Amino acid sequence: MKSNTTIHILAGAIVALFAVPSGADVLKSPDIRDIRLKGYVADRMEGCISRHVAATDAMYLADVFRHHTETDRWQTEFWGKWMHSAAPFWTYTRCPRLRSAMDESASAVLSAQEADGYIGNYPAGQRSGRCWDVWGNKYTMLGLLHHHAATGSADSLRGAERLANYLMGVFGPGKKSIAESGNFRGMPSCSLLEPVVWLYRATGNARYLDFARYIVSEMDADGGARLLKDADVPVASRITDGTVRGSALKSYEMMSCCQGLLDFFDVTGESRCLDAVRKTAESIRTTEVNLAGGASSSEQWYNGAKRQVAPHVYQQETCVQTTWMRLSGKLLRETGNPLWADELEKTFYNAYLASLSPDNATFTQYCPLTGTRSKGAYHCRMHTNCCNANGPRGFLAFLENMLLVDGDRICMNFYASGSQAARLADGTRAEFETFTLYPADGRIEIRNQTTERRRFTLALRIPGWCSPPEVAVNGTPVGAVSAGAYLDLAREWAPGDKVEINFDMTVRVHVIDNYVAFTSGPVLLARDRRFGDGDFSEALRRSILLRKTVNMDSVAPEKGTWMTFAGALPLGSHADNPEMGRPRMVRFCDYASAGATWDQESFYRVWLPVEHSGPASF
Numbered sequence: 001m002k003s004n005t006t007i008h009i010l011a012g013a014i015v016a017l018f019a020v021p022s023g024a025d026v027l028k029s030p031d032i033r034d035i036r037l038k039g040y041v042a043d044r045m046e047g048c049i050s051r052h053v054a055a056t057d058a059m060y061l062a063d064v065f066r067h068h069t070e071t072d073r074w075q076t077e078f079w080g081k082w083m084h085s086a087a088p089f090w091t092y093t094r095c096p097r098l099r100s101a102m103d104e105s106a107s108a109v110l111s112a113q114e115a116d117g118y119i120g121n122y123p124a125g126q127r128s129g130r131c132w133d134v135w136g137n138k139y140t141m142l143g144l145l146h147h148h149a150a151t152g153s154a155d156s157l158r159g160a161e162r163l164a165n166y167l168m169g170v171f172g173p174g175k176k177s178i179a180e181s182g183n184f185r186g187m188p189s190c191s192l193l194e195p196v197v198w199l200y201r202a203t204g205n206a207r208y209l210d211f212a213r214y215i216v217s218e219m220d221a222d223g224g225a226r227l228l229k230d231a232d233v234p235v236a237s238r239i240t241d242g243t244v245r246g247s248a249l250k251s252y253e254m255m256s257c258c259q260g261l262l263d264f265f266d267v268t269g270e271s272r273c274l275d276a277v278r279k280t281a282e283s284i285r286t287t288e289v290n291l292a293g294g295a296s297s298s299e300q301w302y303n304g305a306k307r308q309v310a311p312h313v314y315q316q317e318t319c320v321q322t323t324w325m326r327l328s329g330k331l332l333r334e335t336g337n338p339l340w341a342d343e344l345e346k347t348f349y350n351a352y353l354a355s356l357s358p359d360n361a362t363f364t365q366y367c368p369l370t371g372t373r374s375k376g377a378y379h380c381r382m383h384t385n386c387c388n389a390n391g392p393r394g395f396l397a398f399l400e401n402m403l404l405v406d407g408d409r410i411c412m413n414f415y416a417s418g419s420q421a422a423r424l425a426d427g428t429r430a431e432f433e434t435f436t437l438y439p440a441d442g443r444i445e446i447r448n449q450t451t452e453r454r455r456f457t458l459a460l461r462i463p464g465w466c467s468p469p470e471v472a473v474n475g476t477p478v479g480a481v482s483a484g485a486y487l488d489l490a491r492e493w494a495p496g497d498k499v500e501i502n503f504d505m506t507v508r509v510h511v512i513d514n515y516v517a518f519t520s521g522p523v524l525l526a527r528d529r530r531f532g533d534g535d536f537s538e539a540l541r542r543s544i545l546l547r548k549t550v551n552m553d554s555v556a557p558e559k560g561t562w563m564t565f566a567g568a569l570p571l572g573s574h575a576d577n578p579e580m581g582r583p584r585m586v587r588f589c590d591y592a593s594a595g596a597t598w599d600q601e602s603f604y605r606v607w608l609p610v611e612h613s614g615p616a617s618f
Contacts, residue, residue, distance in 0.1 A: 032092050034421035035402055039437070040562055041416050044353065045395045047360030049089050053392050054098045055361070056082055058105035061384075065112035065140075070121045073380040074132035078389045079109060080139025085392035087150035092399075099151075106147045109140065110159045117166030119159070128170045128181050130245065134189035135182060135253075137163060141195035145202065157202060164199055167192065168211050171218075178215060179224030183244045186224045187253035190215055193260025197267060212264055216273065219257055227257055231276035235283045236301040249300040251288075254280070255323045262330050274334060281331055284324070285343055291510060291517055291524045291606065292354070292369060292591055293347030296320040308369060309515040309607040315368040318355040318376075318387035321347055325397035332401055332413070338461045338486055341413040342522075344401060345463070349439055350524045352394045353592035355387070358560070363391030364598075369606040373595045409457040411486060415444045415501070428454050430493075439521045440554065440563050440590075442469070442503030448493045456493060459486040460501065465522060470502040507552040507565065509544065515607040516544050518552070518588065523563065525552075526594035529603040530559040531587040534571065536603075539611040541570035552588070559602075561593035 037045065061079040070076075083102065090098045113119045119140050122133045144160040147153055171178040179186035193215045200208035220228040225248040230238055235254065240247040248254070258277045265273040288295040290308035294316035297304060302312070325344050332340035355367045357375070365376025365387040379385040404411040407425045415438045421431040431449040438444055446458075462469065464484035471478045473489060474497055481487055489499065505521045518525040527536055544550075552567030568583040594604035 030403055030405055030420075030422040032088060032400065035399055035418070036420075037399070037416055037418040039417040040440075041398075042418065044356060044360055045399070048356060048392055048395060049093060049095070049098075051359060051361040052363075052388075053082070053085050053089055054095055054101070056086075056101070058082060058086070058101040059108060060382075062105040062108040062112075064121050064382075065109055065119055067121055068123045070123075070131075070133075071126055072131045074136060074386065075380040075382060076120050076136030077132070077139040077386065078382065078384055079105060080136075080141070080143030081386075081389035081393070083143035083146050084139075085396060087146035088396050088400075089392070091150050102147055102151070103153075106144065106153065106156050109144070110155055113159055113162060116169070117162035117164075119163050128167075128176060130180075130182060132182065132188065134167070134178070134192060137167060138189075138192040138195055141192070141199070145195055145198050148202065160195070160199055161203065161205075164196060164208060164211070168207070172211070172214055177218060177221075177223065179218040179221050184225070184250040184253055185239065185246065185248045186218065187227075187248065187250060187257050190219045190224065191253060191256035191260055193219070193257065194263055197260060197263040200267060209267065212260075213268075216261065216264055219261070225254070225257070227254070227261070227280070228272060228276040231279040233283075234287050234303075235280060236287060236303045238301075247300070249302075251296040251299055251301055252317065252319045252323050254301075255284075255320075255327045258327055259323075259330060262327075262334055265334070277327075278331065278335070281327060281340075285339075289324070289343070289347075290316075290369065291519065292316065292350040292367075293324075293343065294321050294351030294367065294369075295324060306512065309512045311368065311370060314366045316351050316355075317366055318352075318363050319390045321351045321355065321367075322387075322390050322394040322397070325352065325394050329397045329401040333404065336406075338413070338484065339464060341401065341461050342464045342484070344397060345414060346522050348394065348398045349522050350591045354594070355391060357598065358596050363388045370604065371595070372600060372603055373598050375598070408455070409459055409488070411459040411461065412446070413461045415439075419449070424454065424456055428452070430454065430456060432458075438503070439505075439523050442501075442505040442521065444501040444503070446499040446501075448495060448497040448499075450493060450495060453492055453494050455491065457488050457490040458493070458499065459488045460499070462487050463503075463522065465508075465519070467504050469504065470500075472500045474498055475500075505554075506549045507567070508549050509547050511545055511610075512607070514610045514612055516540060516610055517607050518550065520552075520554070520563075520565065524591040524606060525565060525588040526591045526604045526606045527586065527608070528559065528561070528589050528594045530597070530601065531589075533586045534584065536605040537609065538571050539609045541572070542611055543570050544610060555587075557589075558587070559589070560596055561589035563590040563593065565589070 064075040086102050127133050141160045144156040148156040178189050182189040196208055196212045218224050238248040240249055261273040261277050288301055288304045295304050296317050297312035298314045299317045325347050328340040328344040355363050364373045376385045376387055402414045403420045405422045410422050415436055419433050424430055433447045433449050436444040462483050466483050468481040471481055507518050507520050510517045552565045555564050555566050558564045565588045568585050571584050595602045
């Protein structure tokens with residue numbers, strides 16, 4: 001083989017990308033504006049920016065800080081969550097409408113700050129108690145720090161400092177215990193760790209690092225959630241006394257604390273924090289995450305991976321999916337293990353995109369594997385809810401981790417049409433254009449658009465779900481390719497050099513108990529009532545259990561779906577279909593498109609029943 005390409009397959013160190021505020025991670029990150037998507041994902045993201053983020057009345061969300069009448073609700077989280085997506089998306093789009101809303105609402109929030117630094121809506125006698133006040137303080141700090149990072153606002157940075165100073169006057173050694181505030185063994189309050197570390201990075205003030213260290217100790221206290229001590233315990237078996245206050249099973253809040261622990265590791269190097277988060281995330285991945293990349297029932301861990309075939313109440317909260325994507329992205333940047341890119345990708349293309357309404361204007365609160373989707377209930381007497389406020393951050397998790405950089409090594413994690421660029425160690429701008437319909441199709445073409453010849457490594461993520469794909473550089477096949485690793489292509493790249501990847505997207509069979517489900521690449525498939533092709537409760541013959549793959553063709557999209565598949569399956573009872581003599585053609589769509597009418601018209605089902613008795617082969 002005549003080639004100057006050196007190939008290595010490894011999961012090396014990865015750079016943090018667009019951690020806001022910047023400076024959190026060890027490795028360098030590209031500018032978010034250098035990632036430009038095209039196609040289906042771009043349409044959905046841009047629709048979400050224009051119809052959701054930019055259309056949000058930010059002053060309505062900020063107005064709650066003017067009133068101090070709350071006793072137990074979480075109104076003050078909504079503005080900070082909105083700013084967490086608005087600031088990066090303004091950086092990405094430079095939308096004047098978005099910038100105006102950011103500045104005006106930040107000013108309104110700061111104008112409500114009290115002399116002692118408090119920003120919230122609880123009366124003086126009920127602040128920082130067993131309620132959601134500190135959780136709201138956390139999101140307010142995050143919002144102010146995002147505004148500062150995007151715009152350079154000194155007022156927002158100072159407002160965040162004053163709020164932190166107020167909280168340090170309330171909590172600490174010899175003061176009130178932060179683990180004793182709030183519910184769920186203090187996890188909502190202890191998730192304050194994330195913005196406290198961000199504030200330390202932004203100011204260099206050692207007092208904030210000391211406060212962060214105190215919060216870590218409280219996370220691990222016996223009266224708290226024991227997040228480090230119990231890291232080896234499966235998440236659904238963590239400490240609980242069966243009450244709201246005494247349970248450490250709350251999914252979203254636990255992962256929010258893990259985000260803070262990873263940031264704390266960034267600035268201190270305390271490996272026990274990274275180890276604890278990695279073990280917790282591995283437990284989530286193996287015992288909780290389902291085929292859609294989603295997790296949780298009633299917003300708590302419940303051994304969901306093995307129980308996903310049965311209906312559960314309030315399945316797959318959007319806040320949980322969004323936070324799982326953020327945590328997976330952070331672990332990807334910290335460890336360089338492409339496993340976490342696999343997790344982020346699976347959740348993004350399935351549970352996450354499924355949660356976004358077809359018009360891109362709102363997010364559902366829950367997203368079951370069987371049933372329908374709908375707009376979530378309003379929270380806190382306001383015309384929004386936690387998931388609708390949180391949802392847009394999922395697009396950022398995908399965008400921010402698409403391309404990661406370690407010196408002269410560029411790691412391409414997600415394959416979507418568009419352009420990407422990053423700065424190499426000497427400042428050279430390496431640029432790429434990607435042409436693909438992935439994941440609807442397995443063929444990908446990446447063209448090097450760097451303007452001069454330059455030696456660097458292009459590391460391609462080879463997903464863990466696939467068989468080794470075909471990869472060629474300028475038409476010449478490369479050597480051994482392994483799934484679940486990076487394929488490092490180290491060479492002198494010339495303008496116009498082309499990399500081609502061809503993933504095998506054969507539909508795979510997944511079995512739990514007497515149920516089967518199907519995936520194509522990272523995409524979960526579902527039957528949808530709109531296809532009108534039979535009763536979803538009709539059992540498949542047991543012969544399906546012997547298969548690892550099925551013959552199912554990708555066909556022209558139907559009924560408003562992104563992807564449509566058709567295949568002959570062994571459906572039917574013994575009486576009218578003896579020995580699978582008449583397999584029937586049925587249609588599936590991608591899970592994200594299933595249920596897209598948000599009513600009974602598109603009732604859908606992922607896990608299909610298999611007959612309980614009878615021969616498995618004929």
